[in-house]
Amino acid sequence: MLLNMKDLLCVANKHNFAVPAFNISSYSMFSGVMEASEEKNSPVIIAIHPDELRHIGVDMIVAIRERAYKSKIPVCIHLDHGSSIEQVILAIQCGFTSVMIDGSRLPFEENVAVCKKVCELAHAVNVSVEGELGTIGSTDSTEVANQVIIYTKPEDAAKFVQQTGVDTLAIAIGTCHGLYPA
Secondary structure, eight states: OOOOHHHHHHHHHHTTTOOEEESSSSSSHHHHHHHHHHTTTTTTEEEEOOHHHHHHHHHHOOOOOOOHHHOOOOEEEEEEEEOOOOOOHHHHHHTEEEEEEOTTTOOHHHHHHHHHHHHHHTTTOHHHHHHHHHHHOOOOOOOOOOOOOOOHHHHHHHHHHHOOOOSSSOOOSSSSOOOOOO
């Protein structure tokens, strides 16, 4: 059962359960995630980063959509950390049901503007949108030593959601991912 993230998370919120998101980079990874999720009867978010989309190719999204559509569990296919409107449009054209536009490195007003534009494009075709506010670290080894973590202020998050219309928001609250120098 193929859903966008807004609809999937609405059910999860109503029934008080979490939905795992798995980043995949091959069909075999996708297949393993689906088998495990179906075995546990667990809804799932299949996340694909733009770099991974270039690796697997846009044609594979057709097969991923078909498998997700036929599944007995709710499945969302999500573009993770899209950095441009062009990447978002490509994902929508390929059949993603959810997209993230990561403008977290932009000044607040520019981040709002790009997220608002993506919402206008995506919502018109029932694709949900995730924005990001704050930073959670980098996986670029040249940036690790000098990175600055910017935590999300609750008042900024509320203002951001109101001004953009995003369906979900990734925030920085003290967690990080990336490379950890010795």
